[in-house]
Amino acid sequence: MTSSTALLTDRYELTMLQAALADGTADRHCVFEVFTRRLPHGRRYGVLAGTGRVLEALADFRFGEAELDWLGREGVVDDRTLAYLADYRFTGSVHGYAEGEMFFPHSPVLTVEGTFAEAVLLETLVLSVLNYDSAIASAASRMTSAAIGRPCLEMGARRAHEQAAVAAARAAAVAGFAGTSNLEAGRRYGLATIGTAAHAFTLLHDDEETAFAAQVASAGPGTTLLVDTYDVRRGVERAVAAAGTGLGAVRLDSGDLGVLAQEVRAQLDGLGAQGTKIVVTSDLDEYAIAALAVAPVDSYGVGTSLVTGSGAPTCGMVYKLVAREGSDGTLAPVAKASTHKQSTGGRKTAARRLDADGRAVAEVVVSGTDEAVRAWAPADAGLRALTVPLVVDGTVQPGWTGAEGVARATARHAASRDELPRGARRLSADEAALPTEHVTV
Numbered sequence: 001m002t003s004s005t006a007l008l009t010d011r012y013e014l015t016m017l018q019a020a021l022a023d024g025t026a027d028r029h030c031v032f033e034v035f036t037r038r039l040p041h042g043r044r045y046g047v048l049a050g051t052g053r054v055l056e057a058l059a060d061f062r063f064g065e066a067e068l069d070w071l072g073r074e075g076v077v078d079d080r081t082l083a084y085l086a087d088y089r090f091t092g093s094v095h096g097y098a099e100g101e102m103f104f105p106h107s108p109v110l111t112v113e114g115t116f117a118e119a120v121l122l123e124t125l126v127l128s129v130l131n132y133d134s135a136i137a138s139a140a141s142r143m144t145s146a147a148i149g150r151p152c153l154e155m156g157a158r159r160a161h162e163q164a165a166v167a168a169a170r171a172a173a174v175a176g177f178a179g180t181s182n183l184e185a186g187r188r189y190g191l192a193t194i195g196t197a198a199h200a201f202t203l204l205h206d207d208e209e210t211a212f213a214a215q216v217a218s219a220g221p222g223t224t225l226l227v228d229t230y231d232v233r234r235g236v237e238r239a240v241a242a243a244g245t246g247l248g249a250v251r252l253d254s255g256d257l258g259v260l261a262q263e264v265r266a267q268l269d270g271l272g273a274q275g276t277k278i279v280v281t282s283d284l285d286e287y288a289i290a291a292l293a294v295a296p297v298d299s300y301g302v303g304t305s306l307v308t309g310s311g312a313p314t315c316g317m318v319y320k321l322v323a324r325e326g327s328d329g330t331l332a333p334v335a336k337a338s339t340h341k342q343s344t345g346g347r348k349t350a351a352r353r354l355d356a357d358g359r360a361v362a363e364v365v366v367s368g369t370d371e372a373v374r375a376w377a378p379a380d381a382g383l384r385a386l387t388v389p390l391v392v393d394g395t396v397q398p399g400w401t402g403a404e405g406v407a408r409a410t411a412r413h414a415a416s417r418d419e420l421p422r423g424a425r426r427l428s429a430d431e432a433a434l435p436t437e438h439v440t441v
Contacts, residue, residue, distance in 0.1 A: 050133025
């Protein structure tokens with residue numbers, strides 16, 4: 001199987017290229033911008049995730065023999081276009097928000113610049129990665145916020161496409177999840193992996209005592225025992241009997257988790273297992289996590305709601321041409337004027353306005369002449385610049401991909417979320433946590 005990402009795209013990207021090559025506009029210098037016009041309903045902020053994956057995919061965006069042969073057989077494009085694709089390499093530049101950063105309506109989270117031919121081909125790939133990963137990270141951030149410092153653990157692989165599961169685990173880590181059940185995500189991105197046993201392991205054995213004894217013998221007393229296969233109270237008794245008072249944790253996966261956690265905590269303490277933690281799972285989302293805030297729960301395992309974006313499976317990001325070289329050789333702004341789908345022409349950059357306490361008060365989107373925007377930098381300490389170079393002349397800049405990129409994005413998210421104004425993390429539906437200011441330079 002080829003590792004090329006070049007066909008992870010829509011047909012019309014290639015047919016536009018063919019027409020542009022034919023009429024001589026393919027080499028026109030262009031600026032494309034990724035943004036969202038609005039946040040999903042009920043969301044007060046978005047979390048940018050997937051930038052590192054986009055940059056990794058860019059390295060594999062090559063049309064090899066297999067891809068070219070198929071395109072030719074299917075008659076997707078003509079021979080001239082196939083010849084162009086055979087030599088395709090992105091030699092342009094990409095700027096954008098650092099991965100993990102918060103975003104708001106009209107935030108220019110990614111800017112792709114190059115010839116039309118080079119940049120238009122990346123649209124579908126960029127959007128498919130950023131829309132999914134950012135939706136997952138945005139949901140995950142609400143969950144880690146609701147958890148108030150208690151670890152959240154990602155375990156949604158069985159509820160998603162096998163490759164989406166890896167992406168979801170990565171995006172959850174960006175938003176502060178402490179571990180994942182997905183081994184490929186752990187291998188690929190240096191994430192901590194978690195997991196011990198399911199109900200099937202208990203049911204395999206003749207009784208619960210034998211199952212627990214086997215797990216402790218294999219994994220040690222610090223393991224997590226699943227105690228709700230039969231009767232929770234008896235399960236807790238047997239778990240402590242098997243592992244001793246040094247038992248690492250018990251897991252609850254059904255029932256009224258808040259009530260059960262109170263009862264199990266009291267039972268564990270009574271048995272002398274004061275250090276044994278309680279892990280809860282069972283279709284949790286940010287609202288369920290928030291409802292368990294006063295319960296003696298030590299960590300949360302989240303699956304379905306996380307990998308589906310907890311009701312918002314996409315961010316609605318778009319990839320729009322905002323400036324292009326005209327027939328006179330100058331770069332001119334262009335904009336879509338369709339009803340409810342308007343865009344603002346021209347290159348943009350952005351900053352976050354902070355108050356004297358370091359709290360964010362506005363998202364500032366800067367536009368104007370191309371030269372002025374490229375030269376713009378915050379004039380005072382109350383503005384934090386948001387745009388960073390990601391690809392320069394076709395070369396991906398170091399630090400944004402692989403395990404290093406995830407760690408960097410996780411730190412960026414924590415710092416960015418800490419800047420939000422008080423009340424911004426409320427789960428109730430409301431306006432965006434920050435207004436977007438448009439400044440012309």
